[in-house]
Amino acid sequence: MSRKKTPKSKAGSAPATSALPAANGPRSVRPGTARPGPKAPPNGPPQPGRSSIGGGGDFYDVAFKVMLVGDSGVGKTCLLVRFKDGAFLAGTFISTVGIDFRNKVVDVDGMKVKLQIWDTAGQERFRSVTHAYYRDAHALLLLYDVTNKASFDSIQAWLMEIQEHAQDDVVLMLLGNKVDSAQERAVKREEAEKLAKDYGLPFMETSAKTGLNVDLAFTAIANHPCPTGS
Numbered sequence: 001m002s003r004k005k006t007p008k009s010k011a012g013s014a015p016a017t018s019a020l021p022a023a024n025g026p027r028s029v030r031p032g033t034a035r036p037g038p039k040a041p042p043n044g045p046p047q048p049g050r051s052s053i054g055g056g057g058d059f060y061d062v063a064f065k066v067m068l069v070g071d072s073g074v075g076k077t078c079l080l081v082r083f084k085d086g087a088f089l090a091g092t093f094i095s096t097v098g099i100d101f102r103n104k105v106v107d108v109d110g111m112k113v114k115l116q117i118w119d120t121a122g123q124e125r126f127r128s129v130t131h132a133y134y135r136d137a138h139a140l141l142l143l144y145d146v147t148n149k150a151s152f153d154s155i156q157a158w159l160m161e162i163q164e165h166a167q168d169d170v171v172l173m174l175l176g177n178k179v180d181s182a183q184e185r186a187v188k189r190e191e192a193e194k195l196a197k198d199y200g201l202p203f204m205e206t207s208a209k210t211g212l213n214v215d216l217a218f219t220a221i222a223n224h225p226c227p228t229g230s
């Protein structure tokens, strides 16, 4: 799995699993499947769910905990709202306090996967609160804002944080959000591709505003439990 990585040396490194779906057509991507783990992760394999016979639309076969991390303002909450409700939170920026979560059940190859998505506060002052949640996460979506170079420069620090607090085999994916703001772009796609390659991370550019690649990113994460799911 592409999990908490330190940069690979050029020689002998496994091919990076960076995936860059075109805007006009999602391409199947399975995050972090380069190195399957030999055993169930300490945070437990994806949890078996309630049998798929219930009403209410929230029955599922397997559950998967996903955490959104990255600097404040990169669009974590908007990405989650876009995925969950299909809407965009324009206007005043309301920074997340502490941590919040939403559930969404997605269909992956005929299996219902419940994504429990934890939306963390990017602000430094909440860091100790969010640390406690890392160890239960099966997957992390690490976001930066393509119009904010500082948020991209923070990615290495986030990776160190992940290294320290998340499980060894957590699934990781790098997302460059706000790609709709082409005029204000401050981080080249190639730059991010290189970083992703160095760390062996799948990578996509997204827009919570237009919805570009949002479903694809979460579906890629949801795809993950299939090989090890119950």
Ligand SMILES: Nc1nc2c(ncn2[C@@H]2O[C@H](COP(=O)(O)OP(=O)(O)OP(=O)(O)O)[C@@H](O)[C@H]2O)c(=O)[nH]1
Residues within 6 Å of the ligand: 070, 071, 072, 073, 074, 075, 076, 077, 078, 079, 089, 090, 091, 092, 093, 094, 095, 096, 097, 120, 121, 122, 123, 177, 178, 179, 180, 181, 206, 207, 208, 209, 210
């Ligand atoms: N143009 C554009 N703006 C976006 C996009 N996603 C988020 N925004 C804007 O960016 C600002 C911050 O978005 P949030 O989702 O609240 O950011 P966050 O990462 O959750 O921030 P914290 O909760 O403080 O960690 C808001 O004003 C959003 O409207 C996007 O894809 N495109």
Ligand SMILES: [Mg+2]
Residues within 6 Å of the ligand: 076, 077, 078, 094, 095, 096, 119, 120, 121, 122
């Ligand atoms: Mg937020």
